[in-house]
Amino acid sequence: MxxxxxxxxxxxxxxxxxxxxxxxxxxxxxxxxxxxxxxxxxxxxxxxxxxxxxxxxxxxxxxxxxxxxxxxxxxxxxxxxxxxxxxxxxxxxxxxxxxxxxxxxxxxxGTDPARTVGISHGIADNRRYTARIDAVHFAMDNDDGRRTREFESADIILVGVSRSGKTPTCLYLALQFGLRAANYPITEEDMDSTSLPKILRPFQRKLFGLTIDPRRLVSIRQERRANSRYASPEQCEFEVRQVEQMLRRAQVPYLDATELSVEELATRLMSQAGIERRIG
Amino acid sequence: MxxxxxxxxxxxxxxxxxxxxxxxxxxxxxxxxxxxxxxxxxxxxxxxxxxxxxxxxxxxxxxxxxxxxxxxxxxxxxxxxxxxxxxxxxxxxxxxxxxxxxxxxxxxxGTDPARTVGISHGIADNRRYTARIDAVHFAMDNDDGRRTREFESADIILVGVSRSGKTPTCLYLALQFGLRAANYPITEEDMDSTSLPKILRPFQRKLFGLTIDPRRLVSIRQERRANSRYASPEQCEFEVRQVEQMLRRAQVPYLDATELSVEELATRLMSQAGIERRIG
Missing domain, CATH: 3.40.50 (Rossmann fold)
Structure with a gap:
């Protein structure tokens, strides 16, 4: 033993x-x-x-x-x-x-295995390859609210405060599942009211929120801009509270990203939103 | 049976x-x-x-x-x-x-398993989480030659013609292995000579090339800009030939991306370049 x-x-x-x-x-x-x-x-x-x-x-x-x-x-x-x-x-x-x-x-x-190496991660077929690469470029182009005119063709649009994990989750959804995932940061300008930003309203069905424990957000933002207002406990608490109210009010489903890995966020939100993968 | x-x-x-x-x-x-x-x-x-x-x-x-x-x-x-x-x-x-x-x-x-659910994809620890997210943002910021001033801190810099698979491979290296992967497209302006573009020369040790079968490149580019010069067989052949000469001349290692998935490209190039993962 x-x-x-x-x-x-x-x-x-x-x-x-x-x-x-x-x-x-x-x-x-x-x-x-x-x-x-x-x-x-x-x-x-x-x-x-x-x-x-x-x-x-x-x-x-x-x-x-x-x-x-x-x-x-x-x-x-x-x-x-x-x-x-x-x-x-x-x-x-x-x-x-x-x-x-x-x-x-x-x-x-009732048949023997092929015993052929390396089939499982191969590019398999052109259609799958193209869908995947297109999804990756879609996620890049539609990151961080950089572009919104393609939201129409998104499978999902993640919303949340800055540094709540939207970008890596979108990229993972694209690479692993071929999904066209956009994201839009809720910034301070959007927080005057607890209504959804106007730009998002036509796409309400596609929205999914990420929220995060304010203390965790402080530590992530501190790594990026130490001692800034952006990374202060007051600011982080305010933003998270506002965004959670906004999501609840608009009945947008959301997940708490605090304890979840990118893989978990991606698979849980697909399961919760009922989104099927496009490849894999 | x-x-x-x-x-x-x-x-x-x-x-x-x-x-x-x-x-x-x-x-x-x-x-x-x-x-x-x-x-x-x-x-x-x-x-x-x-x-x-x-x-x-x-x-x-x-x-x-x-x-x-x-x-x-x-x-x-x-x-x-x-x-x-x-x-x-x-x-x-x-x-x-x-x-x-x-x-x-x-x-x-000589001990019993914990039988605890969901440990393997958990965020595990802050250090790992931060390394991963930083790598993803690094890959985004340093995609497509958009920025070169951070090449100094890259683990690897992928080079190749447009649409040879650099972007998805960089993102995968970041998400899966926490590597800081940049990429730089070799464009027509760089092809007047078969020397490496000046901007890349200080980082020669970090360079890794992706090449691709010109016919496959045509079909990928056709999906993007049908019937353009960019997607023409002549142009694709010319670009691939020039870049391969450039890589060989500068003794930059490279892989043929034609038949490889993103997972295969990432793991093969790490193994060929002797790059160790940062997380996982």
Whole structure:
């Protein structure tokens, strides 16, 4: 049962893929997050697609084992049987996603897996590629209220105070889901009343608000403009309160961005607003 | 062994998570990409974190089974034991990532998993959050040669012809890896010679090129400005040839973006240029 861990000796987990490594890395992060008390060095090794590369990686794994005295972990999704077999020679604990799941799927389908590398993140088809890139350019062009004449063709328009997380969320929605996401900052000029700014009213159905804990907003704004009025507790509290009133009054749905990552904001707001992805 | 599939009857795969669903969705796409001949409807169901939500999903799964006459597939990473058990009542083929891998890890660590939901995509810590958001704003500000005075603090500067994929790749590098990625388009004015544009020379170590098949470039540019000189085969061929010569002459490493997704471009160039992520 498990070897003991000292702070000096850190176990290493290797996320090994013949492609980008993003999938196994995601699995690895999720699994290891369930063992917070364990100190684990996490290393992603993408594009392991030749005998030479596997041998390099095997060497690295045995070094990690020897230096720490702790059995390393491998999480892998290598497709090639040949390369997987080489990898299985290591002394690490092996969690092999393809080995675990391809067999039951093959049985269900009554057909063998293709064992072809790197299909999942490929550009797949032109239509998908174009939709994605267009969405990215749309998000760039329609960031920060820079342009509003394309709001008509937006899938969603995020609104909120400056630095509430609108820009990264829009870009993520574009890259990951191909959505045309615009954003519009509610600035002080808009706060004389708690009605929606005029420019937004025709698009009420498409609006989604982000709000944020004023103390968190202060700390984010301080990083940007230390000791400014913009970053003062009074100003941040005023802006957040005004915008929340505005959103409630106009019945615009909103999320509190304080504790949420960009991924969480994007997926939660899609789910809450009932917006379907365009790609993926 | 596997039931037969007609084009009218499509099997459904459900990617079910108590968080964003991004990890199980990634696993699902990778696995199903190995069975290209199978028509499978893919559905991601995030935030399944209550008895009511599971019951909804179970209903949806049984509907899909009944309508298609084909056993559905579930790929899941539900953390809560209670909710997992409910889900396991379904008639679908169940690929349960946490069930498969938490036990061997618990044995290795000699400790029980926390079984806490949604840690993996959380904002984790302020430092990481700030680094990521700063990187996104850096990429926005330093897109398309708009600004060059911050090149000094860039981790990488992508160069290439217009529409070779620089912008989405920079944004992805920022969002996923917290890298400060700038980009600079090589335009016709820069093509009188095959030397690097003057503005780029001080940053030669940070440069990375993207090139693209001229025919693909034509089709991308046609979508944007049909029948323009900008999108003509002659112009695209000329630009690509000039830029490739420039990159080779200046010994700037480069990748061919023609067949690569944004994820692949980002991870390959990091690996080729030896750039380490800043977050993740």
């Amino acid at each position: 498990g070897d003991s861990v000292s702070s000096a000796r850190k176990r290493t987990a290797f996320f090994i893929s013949d492609g980008t490594g993003l999938t196994v890395e995601g699995i690895g992060h999720s699994l290891l997050a369930q063992f917070r008390d364990q100190q684990v060095e996490q290393v992603t090794v993408p594009y392991v697609d030749s005998e030479a590369r596997v041998n390099q990686v095997l060497q690295r794994i045995e070094n990690a084992a020897r230096e720490s005295g702790l059995q390393p972990i491998i999480i892998t999704s290598i497709v090639s049987d040949q390369i997987r077999k080489q990898l299985h020679q290591s002394s690490a604990l092996m969690l092999d996603v393809f080995e675990s799941y391809l067999a039951p799927l093959a049985t269900l389908f | 596997g039931d037969s599939v007609s084009s009218a009857r499509k099997r459904t795969a459900f990617f079910i998570s108590d968080g964003t669903g991004l990890t199980v969705e990634g696993i699902g796409h990778s696995l199903l990409a190995q069975f290209r001949d199978q028509q499978v409807e893919q559905v991601t169901v995030p935030y399944v974190d209550s008895e009511a939500r599971v019951n909804q999903v179970l209903q949806r799964i049984e509907n899909a089974a009944r309508e298609s006459g084909l056993q559905p597939i579930i790929i899941t990473s539900i953390v809560s034991d209670q909710i997992r058990k409910q889900l396991h009542q379904s008639s679908a083929l169940m690929l349960d990532v946490f069930e498969s891998y938490l036990a061997p890890l618990a044995t290795l660590f």
